Amino acid sequence: MADHVSDHPFDDALTDDEAAIVDDASRFAADVIEPMAEAWERERRFAAEAFAALGPAGLTGLLVPTELGGRGAGPVALARVLEELAAADLAAAFSAVVHNNMARAVATSGNEGLIADLLPRLLSGETLGAFLLTEPEVGSDAAAIGCLAERDGDEWVITGRKAWVTNASHAGALNLYAQSDPSAGHRGIVSIVVDPEAPGVTRTEPYELLGANAMGTGGFEFDGVRAPVADTLVPVGQAFAAAMVGIDLARILVGAMCCGLLRRSLEVALAATADRHVFGAPVADKQGVQWMLADVATDLEATRLLTYRAARQLQEGLDATVMAAHAKKQAARVTQTRVADCMQVMGATGYRRDAPTIPGGNPLPRHLAAAKVTGYIDGATEIQNVVIARRLWAPATGRP
Ligand SMILES: Cc1cc2nc3c(=O)[nH]c(=O)nc-3n(C[C@H](O)[C@H](O)[C@H](O)COP(=O)(O)OP(=O)(O)OC[C@H]3O[C@@H](n4cnc5c(N)ncnc54)[C@H](O)[C@@H]3O)c2cc1C
Numbered sequence: 471m472a473d474h475v476s477d478h479p480f481d482d483a484l485t486d487d488e489a490a491i492v493d494d495a496s497r498f499a500a501d502v503i504e505p506m507a508e509a510w511e512r513e514r515r516f517a518a519e520a521f522a523a524l525g526p527a528g529l530t531g532l533l534v535p536t537e538l539g540g541r542g543a544g545p546v547a548l549a550r551v552l553e554e555l556a557a558a559d560l561a562a563a564f565s566a567v568v569h570n571n572m573a574r575a576v577a578t579s580g581n582e583g584l585i586a587d588l589l590p591r592l593l594s595g596e597t598l599g600a601f602l603l604t605e606p607e608v609g610s611d612a613a614a615i616g617c618l619a620e621r622d623g624d625e626w627v628i629t630g631r632k633a634w635v636t637n638a639s640h641a642g643a644l645n646l647y648a649q650s651d652p653s654a655g656h657r658g659i660v661s662i663v664v665d666p667e668a669p670g671v672t673r674t675e676p677y678e679l680l681g682a683n684a685m686g687t688g689g690f691e692f693d694g695v696r697a698p699v700a701d702t703l704v705p706v707g708q709a710f711a712a713a714m715v716g717i718d719l720a721r722i723l724v725g726a727m728c729c730g731l732l733r734r735s736l737e738v739a740l741a742a743t744a745d746r747h748v749f750g751a752p753v754a755d756k757q758g759v760q761w762m763l764a765d766v767a768t769d770l771e772a773t774r775l776l777t778y779r780a781a782r783q784l785q786e787g788l789d790a791t792v793m794a795a796h797a798k799k800q801a802a803r804v805t806q807t808r809v810a811d812c813m814q815v816m817g818a819t820g821y822r823r824d825a826p827t828i829p830g831g832n833p834l835p836r837h838l839a840a841a842k843v844t845g846y847i848d849g850a851t852e853i854q855n856v857v858i859a860r861r862l863w864a865p866a867t868g869r870p
Contacts, residue, residue, distance in 0.1 A: 478553075480546060480778045488547035491532065495551040498527045499558035504830060507559035507684070508823060511836050514678065516639045516686030517562040524566060525595025533574035538585070539593050540577065545719055545781040549726035556730030559833075560840035561684035563727050564847065568636045571716070572599025572645050576663070579703045579712075584663060588643055600641035602632040602690065603713060609634070610853050612647075613656035613710060617692065619648035621699065626650075626662055628670075628695040636847075639676045639686030641666055645703060646692075647713065656710040663701040670695040681839020718780075718790045720848040721798040725777035728801035728844055731837045732770045732808055738834060739763055739812035742819060745827065759815045766811055769804040776800050792861045799854035802844040809838045 484492065502523045510517050524530050532548060534540020543551065555563035573592040576584050576599075591597035608614050617630025628648055635641070644664040651658035666673060674689040704712045740763065743754040753759055780793035813820030813834045825832040845851045864870060 478550065479774065480550065483546050483778075483782070484550065485547075487541075488543060488550075491528070491541055491543055491547055492550045492554060494528055495554040498523065498529060499554050502527070503555065503558035503562045507562065507833070507836065508831050510559070510561065510684035511681065511839075512823075514676075514683040516637075516676070517559070517565055517684035518640060520562045520684075521565065521569070521595060521598055521640070523595075524569070525593060529566060530569060530595050531573050531577075531593045532570045534570075534577040534589075534593065538577045538589065540573065545722060545784040546778060548719070549722055549777060549781045552723045552726040553730040553733070556727035557734040558730075559684065559836065560727055560731060560843065561682040563730070564682070564843075565637055565685050567720070567723055568601050569599045571601060571720070572643060575645055575661070575703050576643075579661075580663070581700050584701060588663065592643065597642035598637050598640050599643050599645065600635050600637040601645050602635050603647045604632065604634040606631055606633040606689070610850055612713070613659070615647060615649055615659065616652075617646070617648045618652075619646075619650045619660055619662060621650070622696075624699050626660075626697045626699055626702075628662070628664065628692040628697060631689065631691050633689045634677075634687060635689060636685045636687050638673060638688035638690065641686075644690070646697075647709060650706050654706075657707050659710040659713075660702060660706045661704040661709040661712070662697050663703055664692075664695065664697050666690065668695050668697070679839075680842060681836060682843045717848060718784060718794040721794040721854070722777060722780045722784065722790070724844055724848050725773060725780070725794075725797035725801040728805040728841070729770060729774050729777060731805050731841055731844075732766065732773065735809045735812040735834055735837055736763065736766050736770060738828060738832065739766070739815050739820070742816045742828065746817070746819070753815065753817075762811050762815055766808045769808050773797070773801045773804055792858055795849075795854040795857040798844075798848065799851050799858070802841075802851050805841040805844055806838075809834060809841050813838065 502520055506519050531540030532543045536542045576589050603612055605615055619626045619628050646662050646664045649658050650660045670693040672691040676686050676688040746753045776797040780790050780797045784790040819825045823835050
């Protein structure tokens with residue numbers, strides 16, 4: 471395989487511990503995700519085998535401080551981990567991110583009881599986490615969520631619906647965002663740990679998606695569900711801001727996942743075009759094909775530079791909001807078109823999941839469908855433009 475595709479230009483920035491985490495992720499992708507990913511998609515089922523192996527592989531507490539049993543990885547190492555996982559399968563990678571975020575939230579904001587009881591289950595992989603912000607009527611305008619959390623003594627009483635919940639089909643712990651005071655707008659939002667088996671919770675059937683079905687995405691309904699106020703993760707007044715702070719890292723990690731999809735697609739296309747002959751010569755000898763894949767390589771390099779620059783800024787404690795938006799926008803856009811280009815140079819074989827000439831099958835149809843998802847998760851592409859444009863005009867408007 472070509473060195474410029476497989477050698478990662480940002481590995482020098484990792485500490486020895488971080489490099490070990492990336493190695494773990496790389497092995498996990500090859501040993502656990504690759505062999506099963508096509509079956510998860512074909513059968514439209516959650517990547518249960520991957521989640522079962524995630525804890526033993528040491529990949530459930532990536533964002534949890536080491537003193538609490540996690541691995542305390544920084545943004546650059548996390549991006550490398552997600553690039554490795556998504557090169558095998560975006561759905562399994564994103565499912566893992568959502569779970570890791572739940573573990574981080576409990577470790578950093580949970581009460582003693584949650585840290586003693588829930589955190590070990592999240593770290594071992596016994597319990598799967600999910601993040602519930604989006605609702606059937608509310609996505610991008612997250613401050614407008616309508617799921618209600620009303621105080622009744624030392625309990626929250628929750629009523630409403632949540633949609634597009636990654637890991638919904640198998641989640642055992644929910645990080646739910648709800649509105650405690652509709653007149654307060656985003657300042658009324660609170661984040662609470664909710665047990666999906668509590669009375670009044672209904673888990674809806676997983677959605678049938680174009681791709682990335684292994685994320686078990688679906689919805690929940692809450693009808694007077696009771697949760698202890700003590701299980702509040704981020705209190706009223708701070709929860710919305712906390713979600714917005716976490717979104718920078720989330721967007722960088724989507725950028726890294728796109729790098730994984732692009733990298734793997736380019737590798738498969740390079741090998742296939744070297745093997746296949748047309749008009750008496752390898753497909754790879756045709757300049758038109760070379761230029762298409764050269765453009766894929768350029769977009770991969772550019773996406774990596776933006777993504778890892780944003781990761782580095784975040785790691786250094788600098789404001790990474792705009793750079794993360796640039797990275798996610800660029801990554802989602804080029805991945806959607808460039809994975810298709812990689813398929814195109816492979817001829818009809820590129821379109822076939824069970825292509826006999828590709829060892830282990832052809833991941834490109836799965837990667838192409840998953841690439842579309844990157845234009846929605848952690849903020850649609852248009853919302854990245856909202857973030858970028860707001861900052862462009864900040865000096866003129868005086869608004870941050
Ligand atoms: C597979 C999958 C998994 C997901 N997992 C989760 C999860 O685990 N938890 C969770 O909470 N959410 C999750 N989401 C939801 C995701 O965050 C939302 O889809 C996203 O925020 C966009 O919201 P929406 O789909 O409701 O689109 P809408 O907000 O309804 O937007 C519709 C269109 O209008 C555009 N638009 C909106 N506002 C503006 C504007 N100001 N200017 C210009 N254009 C605008 C949007 O970009 C979009 O194209 C998931 C989504 C998918 C597809």
